Amino acid sequence: MSDGKKPKLAVWKFASCDGCQLSLLDCEDELLAVAEAVQICYFPEATDTFVKGPYDVSLVEGSITTPHDAERIHGIRRSSKTLITIGACATAGGIQALRNFRDVKDFTRIVYASPEYIDTLGKSTPIADHVKVDFELRGCPINKSQLIEVIAAFLAGRKPNVPAYSVCMECKRRGTVCVMVAHGTACLGPVTQAGCGAICPAYDRGCYGCFGPKETPNTSSLAHWFGEHGKHNRELVRMFRSYNAYAEPFRAESEAHEQ
Amino acid sequence: MSNRRIKVDYMTRVEGEGALTVRIKNGQVQDVKFRIFEPPRFFEAFLRGRDHREAPDITARICGICPIAYQMSAVHAMEDAFGVEVGGQLRALRRLIYCGEWIESHVLHIFMLHAPDFLGYPDVIAVSKDHPELVQKALQLKKAGNEIVALLGGREIHPVNVRVGGFYRTPSRRELDELAEKLKPARDIALDAVSWTASLPFPDVERDYEFVALSHPDEYPFCEGRLVSNKGLNIAIREYDAHFAEQHVAHSNALQSRNKDGGAYKVGPLARYNLNFDKLRPIARQAALEAGLKKDCRNPFMSIAVRAVETLHACDEALAIIEQYEPPEAPCVEYEVSAATGYGCTEAPRGICYHRYSVDNEGLIVDAQIVPPTSQNQPTIEADLEHVVRQFMNLPDDELTKRCEMTVRNYDPCISCATHFLKLNIIRD
Ligand code: SF4
Ligand code: SF4
Ligand code: SF4
Numbered sequence: 186m187s188d189g190k191k192p193k194l195a196v197w198k199f200a201s202c203d204g205c206q207l208s209l210l211d212c213e214d215e216l217l218a219v220a221e222a223v224q225i226c227y228f229p230e231a232t233d234t235f236v237k238g239p240y241d242v243s244l245v246e247g248s249i250t251t252p253h254d255a256e257r258i259h260g261i262r263r264s265s266k267t268l269i270t271i272g273a274c275a276t277a278g279g280i281q282a283l284r285n286f287r288d289v290k291d292f293t294r295i296v297y298a299s300p301e302y303i304d305t306l307g308k309s310t311p312i313a314d315h316v317k318v319d320f321e322l323r324g325c326p327i328n329k330s331q332l333i334e335v336i337a338a339f340l341a342g343r344k345p346n347v348p349a350y351s352v353c354m355e356c357k358r359r360g361t362v363c364v365m366v367a368h369g370t371a372c373l374g375p376v377t378q379a380g381c382g383a384i385c386p387a388y389d390r391g392c393y394g395c396f397g398p399k400e401t402p403n404t405s406s407l408a409h410w411f412g413e414h415g416k417h418n419r420e421l422v423r424m425f426r427s428y429n430a431y432a433e434p435f436r437a438e439s440e441a442h443e444q
Numbered sequence: 445m446s447n448r449r450i451k452v453d454y455m456t457r458v459e460g461e462g463a464l465t466v467r468i469k470n471g472q473v474q475d476v477k478f479r480i481f482e483p484p485r486f487f488e489a490f491l492r493g494r495d496h497r498e499a500p501d502i503t504a505r506i507c508g509i510c511p512i513a514y515q516m517s518a519v520h521a522m523e524d525a526f527g528v529e530v531g532g533q534l535r536a537l538r539r540l541i542y543c544g545e546w547i548e549s550h551v552l553h554i555f556m557l558h559a560p561d562f563l564g565y566p567d568v569i570a571v572s573k574d575h576p577e578l579v580q581k582a583l584q585l586k587k588a589g590n591e592i593v594a595l596l597g598g599r600e601i602h603p604v605n606v607r608v609g610g611f612y613r614t615p616s617r618r619e620l621d622e623l624a625e626k627l628k629p630a631r632d633i634a635l636d637a638v639s640w641t642a643s644l645p646f647p648d649v650e651r652d653y654e655f656v657a658l659s660h661p662d663e664y665p666f667c668e669g670r671l672v673s674n675k676g677l678n679i680a681i682r683e684y685d686a687h688f689a690e691q692h693v694a695h696s697n698a699l700q701s702r703n704k705d706g707g708a709y710k711v712g713p714l715a716r717y718n719l720n721f722d723k724l725r726p727i728a729r730q731a732a733l734e735a736g737l738k739k740d741c742r743n744p745f746m747s748i749a750v751r752a753v754e755t756l757h758a759c760d761e762a763l764a765i766i767e768q769y770e771p772p773e774a775p776c777v778e779y780e781v782s783a784a785t786g787y788g789c790t791e792a793p794r795g796i797c798y799h800r801y802s803v804d805n806e807g808l809i810v811d812a813q814i815v816p817p818t819s820q821n822q823p824t825i826e827a828d829l830e831h832v833v834r835q836f837m838n839l840p841d842d843e844l845t846k847r848c849e850m851t852v853r854n855y856d857p858c859i860s861c862a863t864h865f866l867k868l869n870i871i872r873d
Contacts, residue, residue, distance in 0.1 A: 200483040204508020204601040210556060211548075211600055213587040217579070220569040231556060232567030250483045280505045283490040292489035305484055326508060326601040384598040388605045389775070390612040393501065395602070423494060428505065 192241035192340055195227035197261055199247025199254050200281055200309060204326040205272035206230055206246045212329050219333070222340060238264030242339050245318075248274040248281060248309045255306070255315060262316035267339055270312045271332065273325035273428045277397050280325070282309040282431035286439075309431070320345065325395040325428040328380050348379050349400040352392050356383035364391055371411050373424065376402035376434070397429035404438035418442040466833050466848065473837075476830040478822055478852070491812040496522050496781065496803045497608055503799070503814065504602045509552070512545035512593065513792030514814075515606040516667050517799040522608045524682070525786025525803055528779040533772040534610040540765045541596040541606070542666040542790070543758040547589025547630070548600065549793035550713075550751040550758075553856050554641060555582035558748050561850045562644040578640075581633045585755070588630035592762060595623055610776035620766045627766070631759035635731055638756055641749040642735035647847065650742045651831060653824065654707060655715035658791055664723040664757060665716060667790045672719055673709065682787040684798050690819060701820040708823035711795025712855065713750040714741060725764075728757035744828055744854045751793075781807035792817050794855065821855050828854070 196206050210216065210231060226236035243265035249255050262268055270276050278285065284292050285308045293303050312318055322335050331347055338345035348354075352374035356363070364370040364386050372391035374383065378399040385392045398404070408421050416424070425439035467474040487506055494502060499518040504511035516538065523530060530538070555578075556568040565571045572579035590600040595615055597603020605612050656677065660669035671687075672678045679687060690701045703709060721729065721739045732753045733739075741750060785802040795817035802811040832851045836844055 200485055202505050202508040204505070204511070207508045207601060210552060211586075211590060213583040213590070216583065217569070217572055220572075225567075225569065232569070233560075234566045234570075250485075254483065280487075280490075280502065281485040284486055287490075289486075292486040293484070295489040295492070296484065296486055303484055325505065326599075381599070385604050388598045388613045390604065390607075393604075420495075423498070427498075427502070 191222065191224040193226045193236065193238070194223040194242050194244070194336075195238070195240040195261075195265070196225075196230070196244045197227070197246065198230070199245070199258070199275070199312070200250040201247030201272065201274040201279065203230060203246070205274070205324075206244070208271075208327050208329045208332055209244075212333060215333050219336065223336075240265045242267045242269065242336070244336075245270045245275050245312050246272055248278045248311060249315055250281060250306050250309045251304060252306065253304075258312060258315050267319045268312075268316065269320045269322060269335060269339070270318050271322045271327050273323065273395065273397055274309075275312045276321040276323055276432075277429040277435075278309040278311050278431035280428050280430070283426065284309055285431050286426070311431070322347065323378050323396045324380050328382070331380055350379050351375055351399045351402070352377045352379050352381065352383050352386075352396065355379045355381070356386050359383050359387060361386045364389065369414055371414065371416060371424065373407070376404050376407050393427060394425070394435065395428045397432045398434040402434050404434050405441065408438055408442065418444060464829065464848065464852065466829060468833065468837065471837065473830055473833050476826050476833065478826045478829065488812045488814055491801075491809050494809050496525075496801065496807045496809055499799075499801065499809065499812075500606050500608070501602070501604070506814070506816065508601050510545060510549055510792045510794065510797075511602050512541055512597070512606070513790055513797045514799075515603070516542060516790040517788040517792075517797045517814075518801075519606060519608045519788070520667055520790060521786040521788030521799040521801050522803070523779075523786065524788060525784040525801065526608075526779045526781060528609055528777055530610055530777055533614070533770060534775075534777070536765045536769065537596060537611065537614060539663075539666050540762055541593060541603070543762040543765070544589045544592025544596065546758040546793050547634075547755055547762075548586050548593065549589070550755045551582055551586035551589060551637075553793070554637065554748055554751050554755070555579065555586075557856050558850075558853050559641075559644075561846070561853060562748070581636070585630050585633045585637070588626050588759070589755075591623060591626055595619055607776060609779055610772075610774075612775060614771055614775045617769065617771060620769055624763060624766045627759055627763050631727075631756065631763065634752065634756040634759045635727070637752040638728075638731040638749065639735045641752040642732075642737055642746075644748065646743055646745045647832075647836070647850075649744060649832065649835065651744060651828065653715070653742060654703070654709040655718050656709045656711050656796065656820075657715040657719045658789065658796060659719055660723070662723070664720050664725070664761070665791050671789065671796070674718060681789040681798070684787065684789065684815075685800065685813075688798075688815070688820070690815060700822045701815055702823055708827050709820065710824045711817050711820045712747070713754055713793075713795075714744065714747050715795060716791060717741060717750045717753065724753065725757050725760040727760050728753050731756055745850065747854045781805070794818065795820060818855070825852060825855055 273279050289307045335345040365372045370391045373394040374392040377394045378396045380396045421442040422439045425435045465477045500515040503514040503518045593600050597605045654675045656673045658665035658669035659672040783805045787800050789798045798815040800813040828851050
C-alpha cells in the first residue's frame with residue numbers, strides 16, 4: 186500500500202457507530218479493486234498503516250460532539266484536498282443530535298454515574314457546520330454502491346451521480362406497491378432523499394427517513410396528510426426526529442409539532 | 445530494560461477508538477488502564493419517550509458491526525414485557541438472520557482485524573498481495589453472511605425488517621433457496637478456516653476466566669436461554685441486574701461491567717464455546733476437535749479459531765433452517781401493549797448484549813438500560829493485558845506492544861458499541 190503515485194485516501198471517524206466506514210469493508214466484490222486504485226493512507230479500523238498527508242480524498246464519518254473533535258476536524262480539513270462526509274452522523278449530526286433538543290446535562294446524568302468524567306458538547310453537529318465540505322453522501326448507513334460511485338467519481342475528477350430526488354421515485358421504479366396508498370402506512374418516502382433503493386416499502390413498512398431530507402421537501406404537506414390519517418403531534422415529532430433530526434427541514438417540521 | 449517508555453498512539457483494526465496505558469516500574473507491572481474515549485452518544489437517555497417499536501431501529505445504530513444483536517435484544521426485551529411468544533418459523537428466521545450476522549462479523553474479525561497480526565501484515569489488503577486466494581475466499585464467506593442479513597433484513601447494516609413480534613415481511617421459499625446455493629460453498633470455506641486458524645502460531649497463554657454466556661437446552665445460544673457461567677452462575681435473563689453492575693471509572697467513557705462481588709468475567713466466542721460445546725452442530729464440533737482445539741479452551745488468542753468454529757456452525761445451522769422453512773402465515777405476532785418492564789439478552793458476535801426497558805401504557809419507553817459486550821469484557825481485557833505484559837515483559841518494546849494489541853484484538857472490542865475510542869501507551873519508568 187505504498188505506491189506514492191496513487192491518490193491518497195484517508196478515512197476519519199467522529200461520533201458514530203462505524204457503520205458507514207464499515208460499508209467500505211462490506212464491498213466484498215470491490216474492496217480489492219478500490220485498494221488497487223488508491224493508496225489507503227489512514228483507515229484505523231482496517232489497517233496499521235499510517236502515511237502522513239496531505240490526502241487527495243478524506244472520507245469523514247461521524248458528528249462533532251466534543252471540544253477535542255471540534256479542533257481535530259480543522260487539521261483534517263487542512264490536510265485534505267477533497268473532504269467527503271459519509272452518513273447521517275457526518276451530514277446531519279446523526280441520531281446523537283437528539284441531545285440538541287434537550288439539555289445534555291440531563292442526558293449525561295441518565296447514562297453516567299459520574300457525569301463529571303464526561304466532556305461533551307451540548308450539541309451534536311454535522312461536519313459542514315465546522316469546515317468546508319466538498320461532498321455529502323447521505324444515509325444511515327450510506328449505500329455502498331453510492332460510496333463506490335462517489336470514490337470513483339472523485340478519482341476521475343467528475344461529479345458523482347447521486348440523485349437528490351425522493352425515495353418515492355426509487356420506490357416506483359422498483360415497482361413496489363405504495364404502502365401509504367395501499368395500507369395507509371405513514372411513509373417518509375416523499376420527503377426523503379433517494380439512495381437506499383427504497384428498501385422499507387419493499388419490506389412492507391414505511392420509510393423512516395434514514396437518508397434525510399431530499400432537495401426542497403414539502404414536509405408540512407406530508408405531515409398534514411399524516412395528521413389526517415390519525416397521527417398525533419407527538420408521533421409527528423418522533424417521525425421527523427430520528428437519524429437526521431438536525432437536518433434543517435426535518436428539524437423545523439418536528440419543532441412545528443412540538444407543543 | 446526495566447526503565448523504558450513506549451508510546452503507540454493509536455490502536456488500529458478495532459472498531460471505534462480507545463487507548464491503553466501499561467505502566468512498568470523496575471520490571472514490575474504497576475498499572476494497566478484500558479481507556480475508551482469515544483465520545484458518548486447517550487442512547488439510553490434519548491430512548492426515553494420513544495415508542496417501543498422504534499427501539500430495534502434506534503439501538504441498531506449503537507454499532508454498525510453487530511446491529512442485529514441490538515435489534516434482537518431489543519425485540520426480545522419488548523416481547524418479554526408484553527408477554528409475546530414468537531415461535532415456529534418466525535423464531536427460526538430470527539436464528540437465521542443471527543447466523544448471518546455471526547458469519548459476516550466473525551469473518552471480518554478473523555481475516556480483516558485479527559489474522560494480519562498472526563501473519564505479520566498491517567492489514568488484509570497487504571495479506572491479499574501474498575495470499576490472494578485466502579483473502580478472496582474470506583471475502584466470499586463474509587459476503588454469504590451479509591447476504592443472509594440483506595435478504596432477511598433489507599440491508600447489511602442497520603436492517604429495516606426486524607420488529608417486535610417478528611418481521612415486516614418474511615422471505616419466500618425461492619428467495620431462501622437461492623441463498624442456500626451461496627451458503628453451501630461458504631460452509632466449505634468455513635470448514636477450511638477452522639483448520640487454518642487453528643494452525644496459527646498462538647502465544648502460550650492460559651487464563652482462568654469466569655466465562656458467562658447464554659445456555660439453551662437444545663441449541664447453541666443466540667437469543668434465548670439462561671445466563672450461566674463455569675463458576676456456578678445459573679440465572680434467568682431477568683435476574684441480570686441482581687448479579688452484574690456497571691461501574692463508571694475515570695479513565696474511560698465506556699462503563700465497565702463486573703460481577704456484583706467485583707469480579708471480572710468474560711463473554712464472547714470463547715465463553716460460548718466453553719459453556720456450550722456439546723450444542724455445536726456436529727460438523728463444527730468435529731472440525732474443532734480435528735483441528736486440535738480442546739473442548740475446554742482458555743487461551744484468549746485462540747478466540748480466532750473459535751470464531752471460525754462458530755462461523756462453520758452458523759453456516760451449517762443457516763442451511764438447516766432454510767431446508768425446513770415454510771413461509772409462515774403472518775410475518776408478525778400481534779400483541780397488546782401495557783405498562784411493564786422487559787428483559788432481553790442475546791449473543792452478539794462478541795458476547796452477551798443485555799437490554800432492559802420499562803414502558804408505559806401507551807408503549808412509550810420510560811427507562812432503558814443497555815449493556816454491550818465490550819462493557820462486560822473491559823475489566824477482563826485489562827486483566828489479560830496485565831497478564832500478557834507480565835509474561836512477555838522481556839520482549840523488546842515493539843514486540844510487547846504487538847502482543848498487547850493482539851490481546852485487545854482477541855476481543856476486537858467493539859468500541860463503538862461500548863458507545864465509545866484506542867491508543868496504546870506502554871510506560872516503563
Ligand atoms: S450515519 Fe448511521 S450508519 Fe453511519 S456512522 Fe452514523 S449511525 Fe452509523
Ligand atoms: S411507499 Fe413510500 S416511498 Fe413508496 S411511493 Fe409510497 S410514499 Fe413513496
Ligand atoms: S426507505 Fe427510508 S428508512 Fe428505509 S432504508 Fe430507505 S431511506 Fe432509509
